[in-house]
């Protein structure tokens with residue numbers, strides 16, 4: 001998702017409480033941060049500003065335990081009898097991500113500005129995946145994205161998504177002047193590769209720059225045979241590696257085998273090239289080349305297909321749904337990625353929560369979290385609240401209301417809503433909506449969200465990157481697969497650190513998958529890994545990786561890293577139904593389409609309901625879910 005200069009993005013190719021961790025002892029200790037004293041919690045409303053908390057974030061401790069307890073016991077009664085609150089809301093939204101916030105927005109548009117809405121979320125911050133990571137260093141603010149980064153491919157967005165973005169003040173045209181996409185190129189920086197000694201015999205950071213594949217390969221710590229194969233893979237556009245097959249047969253073959261199998265058995269590349277390529281798809285698909293049908297890699301423009309005589313748009317449904325090519329540049333993001341979309345939504349829903357009225361001024365606006373949940377506003381956003389039960393109190397058709405029970409600070413509470421939109425994760429819904437028909441529960445449980453780690457380190461300066469001539473690094477053997485400098489964005493009061501002497505937020509991504517297992521098994525294992533890995537492990541790996549890459553040019557991890565925030569997302573990217581072994585679903589049978597059917601006054605939003613991990617899908621699903629509700 002963060003591959004600079006890549007015009008063709010995931011969108012072109014992608015057409016539960018899944019893991020219960022029993023008896024899990026989380027070893028995540030209070031986060032330790034260099035040069036910062038970390039507050040383990042919040043003492044008062046004035047201190048409550050979650051973006052500034054460093055350490056282990058994302059699905060932070062305190063956010064997931066109630067849901068896992070429910071999944072283990074399958075009985076909301078384990079939390080005790082809920083205390084009833086006397087408020088009747090028009091709408092209760094479960095989940096405060098972009099989809100839940102959008103549902104509140106659409107509901108107000110449909111039913112009027114005075115409707116009473118309560119949004120419940122289990123995290124200590126709003127935005128779901130679209131949260132902000134903020135650092136304050138020597139009195140200056142630096143920021144990055146905790147998860148959702150780009151408004152990807154807006155030319156493909158629906159009218160509803162465009163309208164919502166406009167409603168909250170986003171003018172997409174403005175990003176061309178706020179995003180400086182040529183800064184690094186103009187400074188002579190380009191993509192690099194880090195080869196680690198464990199997998200390639202020695203540690204070496206290389207910059208490809210304008211070198212040809214032949215010249216570049218000669219520098220790589222690989223055997224001569226592997227270098228030749230790598231050059232062949234990237235430059236040979238004439239060999240037909242599927243001889244004797246018609247165009248349709250080729251597409252069928254590529255749809256049925258993984259890219260790994262294609263490279264190994266048909267292109268016949270050297271083992272070391274397979275090691276080099278294994279994580280090539282991590283950022284895009286959240287899994288390695290063993291879990292992705294070769295046809296998707298063909299459509300993504302990965303190497304090895306040039307001599308097959310297939311056109312990129314010329315495929316049948318075996319490889320997934322047809323798609324329109326997204327040619328939008330990757331310029332549509334705020335300094336905090338898409339967290340500013342969440343912030344703009346919250347600012348428009350809850351008056352007085354933050355100053356300002358433009359898409360630019362929201363970036364530096366300090367949000368007053370104590371205003372999120374008061375009786376002064378018709379929309380309330382209640383954090384640290386895990387919903388454990390949603391039940392119609394009248395008939396499950398159009399009469400009555402919905403009881404929503406949630407746990408906050410270990411205690412259960414019950415609120416009533418005329419309507420409820422489930423903008424949480426699909427696999428959670430069967431646990432908390434006992435009334436849903438069994439086939440709908442099965443469909444909702446089908447998907448397996450992808451585990452992801454996005455970490456951020458604030459470094460004192462980025463001279464080491466500048467000296468090495470790299471702004472983004474693919475690390476095929478290392479703990480973190482991608483390491484890259486923040487993308488240059490300047491927005492009203494937020495000045496990007498364009499001088500290498502300035503501090504910089506560095507992004508790290510890790511996809512904890514285990515090649516060789518079926519994709520869903522890999523995702524389940526990955527969730528377990530994420531919830532059992534202490535902050536110190538991430539911290540040590542960040543220090544180790546930066547030290548090994550940049551130590552030779554004077555980088556000292558202990559001295560130069562100022563702070564670290566690790567956003568762990570055991571339930572990360574939406575499952576997109578196109579991994580290896582996935583059936584070729586008909587629209588009406590696809591689990592996300594079956595699972596999102598309305599149930600009386602309860603409807604289902606969130607990006608899982610659209611089967612795609614995108615901002616606009618989260619918005620579109622919210623729109624549909626609200627449209628399904630009537631008085």
Ligand SMILES: Cc1cc2nc3c(=O)[nH]c(=O)nc-3n(C[C@H](O)[C@H](O)[C@H](O)COP(=O)(O)OP(=O)(O)OC[C@H]3O[C@@H](n4cnc5c(N)ncnc54)[C@H](O)[C@@H]3O)c2cc1C
Pocket residue numbers: 001067094095096097098099100120121122123127128129130146147148149150151152385386387388423424425428432452454569571572573574605606607608613614615616618
């Ligand atoms: C690391 C990462 C990077 C991404 N990058 C991009 C990108 O660059 N561009 C893009 O378009 N998309 C990206 N995505 C996809 C992203 O998921 C969507 O774009 C969008 O932000 C999803 O919004 P959502 O509201 O549907 O889900 P979420 O953001 O997941 O929000 C759902 C909320 O519901 C809460 N919830 C779940 N269960 C309960 C419960 N029982 N009670 C209360 N609350 C509950 C969750 O904790 C969460 O806060 C990324 C995803 C991840 C994980």
